[in-house]
Amino acid sequence: MTIYHPRIADQMLRDALSFRAAVLLEGARYVGKTETARQLANSELLLDIDEDARMSALVNPDGVLSGTPPLLIDEWQFVPELWNHVRRKCDDRQQLGQFILTGSARPSDTITRHSGAGRVARLKLHPMTLVEQGISDHSISLSSLLRGEEVSGSKPNTTLSDLIDASCKGGWPAMLSASLVDSLKHVRSYLEEITHVELLGEIAFDPGRMRQMLISIARNISTDVAIKTLRADVNTSIQTRTITKYLDQLQQIHIVEQLMPWATHLRARSQLRLTPKRFFCDPSLAVAALRATPDKLQADMQYFGLLFESLVVRDLLVYAQANDASVSFYRDNTGLEIDAILETSAGVWIPIEIKLGGSSYIEAAAKALIRLERKVDVEKKGDPAAKLVITAYPVFPHTRPDSVSVLSIGSLGP
Numbered sequence: 001m002t003i004y005h006p007r008i009a010d011q012m013l014r015d016a017l018s019f020r021a022a023v024l025l026e027g028a029r030y031v032g033k034t035e036t037a038r039q040l041a042n043s044e045l046l047l048d049i050d051e052d053a054r055m056s057a058l059v060n061p062d063g064v065l066s067g068t069p070p071l072l073i074d075e076w077q078f079v080p081e082l083w084n085h086v087r088r089k090c091d092d093r094q095q096l097g098q099f100i101l102t103g104s105a106r107p108s109d110t111i112t113r114h115s116g117a118g119r120v121a122r123l124k125l126h127p128m129t130l131v132e133q134g135i136s137d138h139s140i141s142l143s144s145l146l147r148g149e150e151v152s153g154s155k156p157n158t159t160l161s162d163l164i165d166a167s168c169k170g171g172w173p174a175m176l177s178a179s180l181v182d183s184l185k186h187v188r189s190y191l192e193e194i195t196h197v198e199l200l201g202e203i204a205f206d207p208g209r210m211r212q213m214l215i216s217i218a219r220n221i222s223t224d225v226a227i228k229t230l231r232a233d234v235n236t237s238i239q240t241r242t243i244t245k246y247l248d249q250l251q252q253i254h255i256v257e258q259l260m261p262w263a264t265h266l267r268a269r270s271q272l273r274l275t276p277k278r279f280f281c282d283p284s285l286a287v288a289a290l291r292a293t294p295d296k297l298q299a300d301m302q303y304f305g306l307l308f309e310s311l312v313v314r315d316l317l318v319y320a321q322a323n324d325a326s327v328s329f330y331r332d333n334t335g336l337e338i339d340a341i342l343e344t345s346a347g348v349w350i351p352i353e354i355k356l357g358g359s360s361y362i363e364a365a366a367k368a369l370i371r372l373e374r375k376v377d378v379e380k381k382g383d384p385a386a387k388l389v390i391t392a393y394p395v396f397p398h399t400r401p402d403s404v405s406v407l408s409i410g411s412l413g414p
Contacts, residue, residue: 005173007036007132008322008414009125014040017070017097020121021090025102027125028254028281030190032173033102034074036125041100043067048075061085069098076101090119105253124254127171127282129315130158131413135166138413140397142319145386146348151405153397158410160356163392164294164304167311170284180294187288194255205249209234213246217256217278218289222309222339224275224331247278257281259313262328262341265377273331283310301356308392309339309354312409316340316352322414330372338372350386357393365389366404 009025016023017040025033038044045064047054056064057079065071065085076082086099101120130136139153169175169183178186195210216225216233231243250256259277280286286307287297297304313327320327324345330338340352351372353365369387387404390412397407 002035004035004039005128005132005176007032007125008129008318009036009123010039012123012322013037013100016121016123017100019096020119021093021096022086022099022101022120024120024122025100025125026106026122026254027104028127029104030172030174031125031127031254031281033104033125034072035173037072037074037100037102041070041072043069044072044074046074047078054079057082065089065099069095070100071098073099073101075103077103077105087119124317124321126314126318128173128176129171129318129413130166130311130409131315133166133171133176135162136315136410136413138411140407140411141413142316142325142342143323143414145350145388145405146323146325146342146344148385151386151397151399151407153407153411155394155396156408156410158394158408160392161294161298163308163311163409164297167283167297167304167307168287168292168294170282170287171314172282172284183284184288184293187284188291191285191288194250194253205246209238210246213243213250214285214289217250217280218286221279221283221286222277222306222313224273224277226275255281255285257313257317259340260328262330262338262343264330264341265380266375273333277329279310279313282314283307286310305356308356308409312354312390313340315409315412316342319412319414332375336368336371336375338368347382348385349381350384350388352388352390354390355392357391357395362389362391362406366400366402366406369404370402 013023013025013036025037027033045053045067047057053064058081061082073082086101090098131138135158137156140151165180169180170187175183175186191214195207212234213230216230220229227240227243231238231240234243247256251258257279259279261272261274261276316327320342325342328341330341338351339354341349342352343349351369353369355361355365366389373384373387389404389406391406391408394408394410395406397411399405
């Protein structure tokens with residue numbers, strides 16, 4: 001019997017079904033979409049593994065959609081024609097919570113862009129966070145930070161070694177109880193599968209070049225690396241638009257995430273840098289691409305600093321989603337860069353610097369946060385709810401005299 005590990009997205013899915021006829025649960029393969037959906041579904045249609053179900057969906061869509069609601073339609077992109085039938089059923093029944101669709105790839109005809117408005121809610125499922133894995137003690141919640149509450153508490157038990165292991169193992173639900181050695185093998189196999197399987201089936205990808213693309217992204221993780229740099233790493237003889245197609249493929253199957261620049265009102269005349277930062281959906285993919293190990297990461301703290309930022313961003317994306325917020329980053333032509341900016345739909349915002357630790361690095365991070373605050377036109381944007389430095393090394397959560405709060409990722413939760 002499969003043991004289900006509760007997810008932060010569980011309540012978000014429940015809420016979405018309460019105000020929409022259908023929910024589209026998206027995310028990379030193996031992040032747990034099917035098991036998460038099954039917690040609320042009363043019937044299911046498994047299109048990725050059931051050939052008869054795929055055939056029936058094509059010839060008798062009304063029949064396959066007659067299951068007891070909520071009906072789980074797993075990997076619906078295998079029969080994209082079902083989308084319009086689901087939409088029609090939503091219109092005919094005029095009831096909430098009818099369907100849960102899961103998908104690990106977006107169909108190339110982007111059918112969902114123009115036929116699901118008002119009927120289908122979208123929910124992204126990410127790999128498991130440190131809270132969901134039981135690594136963070138969740139003594140400080142992002143929601144409390146957004147409310148401006150005091151930052152205080154005990155030092156977490158999470159060590160740097162724990163975070164290195166967590167970065168290597170990843171947040172894959174099926175591997176939660178597996179050994180680190182088995183997890184490394186699993187993720188390497190997963191990454192190799194990506195280089196060979198054309199999930200969208202319309203564009204031919206060279207496995208060797210895709211492998212080099214993955215390695216290049218891993219080398220440049222947590223940076224706003226230029227397309228020309230990726231091209232140089234893959235093959236200088238190929239065209240730039242080919243590199244763009246490879247990136248689009250990886251984004252469409254939810255393997256690569258883009259963090260977009262923060263758009264804000266500035267007092268200063270600084271010019272914002274608009275190149276997005278690229279991350280794997282889980283830091284373990286970067287580890288697998290470089291065939292790294294915990295020992296290798298222990299010996300290369302500079303690279304682990306970038307990988308740690310990727311780990312924190314993964315978790316922030318989930319914690320932000322649970323608080324109706326988005327995550328972006330800031331960089332301008334004066335050299336000021338802030339690793340993450342969290343902002344709610346109501347405009348409440350928190351700038352975040354991500355550092356392994358060390359007093360000098362924390363001090364530099366605090367100065368950067370204060371420098372950003374002075375640049376922002378607070379009359380239009382408002383004061384930040386907090387200014388935050390997140391560390392890998394365990395620290396007592398506290399707020400400094402300059403109003404910058406410092407806490408470990410092992411303390412943070414939604």
